[in-house]
Amino acid sequence: DQQVKQNSPSLSVQEGRISILNCDYTNSMFDYFLWYKKYPAEGPTFLISISSIKDKNEDGRFTVFLNKSAKHLSLHIVPSQPGDSAVYFCAASGFVGTYNTDKLIFGTGTRLQVFP
Amino acid sequence: KAGVTQTPRYLIKTRGQQVTLSCSPISGHRSVSWYQQTPGQGLQFLFEYFSETQRNKGNFPGRFSGRQFSNSRSEMNVSTLELGDSALYLCASSLGTQTNEKLFFGSGTQLSVL
Numbered sequence: 001d002q003q004v005k006q007n008s009p010s011l012s013v014q015e016g017r018i019s020i021l022n023c024d025y026t027n028s029m030f031d032y033f034l035w036y037k038k039y040p041a042e043g044p045t046f047l048i049s050i051s052s053i054k055d056k057n058e059d060g061r062f063t064v065f066l067n068k069s070a071k072h073l074s075l076h077i078v079p080s081q082p083g084d085s086a087v088y089f090c091a092a093s094g095f096v097g098t099y100n101t102d103k104l105i106f107g108t109g110t111r112l113q114v115f116p
Numbered sequence: 117k118a119g120v121t122q123t124p125r126y127l128i129k130t131r132g133q134q135v136t137l138s139c140s141p142i143s144g145h146r147s148v149s150w151y152q153q154t155p156g157q158g159l160q161f162l163f164e165y166f167s168e169t170q171r172n173k174g175n176f177p178g179r180f181s182g183r184q185f186s187n188s189r190s191e192m193n194v195s196t197l198e199l200g201d202s203a204l205y206l207c208a209s210s211l212g213t214q215t216n217e218k219l220f221f222g223s224g225t226q227l228s229v230l
Contacts, residue, residue: 031216043208043221043223049216103161106151106159109158
């Protein structure tokens, strides 16, 4: 049962335009959400996070939006740059299932390609 | 400050064998988590160790096990390898003392089972 879903496996965006990556979750107990970026042959690196008490968090070109009623979050990258080309994972944490954990549950990832 | 170090980077094994992967966390980090990454499945949580004790566990069979040493270094072992165990195994560390901590990942060990 995939509790964090990224339904778009890939996204292609022109340089300078906005990239919007989407993520849906099913467990209303999740209370903290993060985005990680992963380049080939490297481990994921933290990008930006948001707590469930907020609906928006911004860091430079990156903004994460959280819609708790829809159990949906999105990552906006403006403007997109070729160096942003990577796989983006959303992740959630909170009390999950039969065991308490604040460890991260990851989505399946979206491969972003930014072309000139 | 050195990052999370995983060894080896690549491994090729055959079905039925066992394998041990190693992870050295960031200095001062006491929590080590292991994830399996496969195409289409994202990162699947295996287990987490804190102060030499398994604190959290994902939904993987008992063939997957781990341990943590007093210096916080961790090893993961997979016994009786199956073809489906071919994946990138990622280790991540954190302080382990707070909720909602960021995880810092190593570059992973790419395991191929033939």
